[in-house]
Amino acid sequence: MKINWTSIFVTDQQKALDFYTDKLGFVLKHDIDMGGPRWLTVVSSEEPDGVEIVLEPNSHPAVVPFTEALVADGIPMNQFAVDDVEAEYERLSSLGVTFTQEPTTMGPITTAVLDDTVGNLIQLVHQDEGAQG
Amino acid sequence: MKVVDIYRAIADSTRRTILDELCEQNDQTLFEICARLTNNHGLGLSRQAVSQHLETLESAGLVKSRKEGRFKFHQIDSTPLDEITARWPADASRSSPDASRTTKRASTETEEQS
Incomplete structure (x- = not known):
């Protein structure tokens, strides 16, 4: 068994695709017309054969209250690994991305939290050099 | 609440x-x-x-x-914490224990009781 896909619920698939590609820098992998919603996936440009993120419509009624409650408390459902959180924060801020938590070093890790504009918060993480596990 | x-x-x-x-x-x-x-x-x-x-x-x-x-x-x-220094001001402890302090303290106590 392998983990090939993981889903993120989004308020708008096209807006999500724009954000995840133009801002975050992922690349489109699949865009299949399902007669309404699309089967839309992106991958990391650093790992084109890696895990795909499915940008899933948030049409189920349970999704909106769930995601809104998490966002209100600043809780990111997904995390992406970067080489340097500070550098990504500078790069993404200059592209107009909103952060709910600026880069913060806590013990061995540095994190920041950003708004993906389609209903979710994303945490960026790097482990500080020399830090153990 | x-x-x-x-x-x-x-x-x-x-x-x-x-x-x-x-x-x-x-x-x-x-x-x-x-x-x-x-x-x-x-x-x-x-x-x-x-x-x-x-x-x-x-x-x-x-x-x-x-x-x-x-x-x-x-x-x-931290504004509500001002109450602490207002109630127990630092200058009260810095001044020497002379007659004026005793007088001041006595008058404060009287105010609180009234």
Whole structure:
């Protein structure tokens, strides 16, 4: 068994695709017309054969209250690994991305939290050099 | 909500740590406060427990929260702590124990009783 896909619920698939590609820098992998919603996936440009993120419509009624409650408390459902959180924060801020938590070093890790504009918060993480596990 | 006095609010070490972390970085989400307590202080509290501590601090006026769009941020407001230095001013202990101090103290006590 392998983990090939993981889903993120989004308020708008096209807006999500724009954000995840133009801002975050992922690349489109699949865009299949399902007669309404699309089967839309992106991958990391650093790992084109890696895990795909499915940008899933948030049409189920349970999704909106769930995601809104998490966002209100600043809780990111997904995390992406970067080489340097500070550098990504500078790069993404200059592209107009909103952060709910600026880069913060806590013990061995540095994190920041950003708004993906389609209903979710994303945490960026790097482990500080020399830090153990 | 029951109004909590500042003495009860700061009597708890976790709540004092929350205030320390808000001094370090103002405007934090609940998530960030929880992460800081866990990673910087080894306090693995549930979000619900942290939320309750924040409610207590808010009730005492020591923490304010602000809704910005879909997000809620918390700030420290140490203004209520002025009550402590107003009640026990530093100059009272610095001045020498002479007659004038005794007089001053006596008059303050009288005011409080009236």
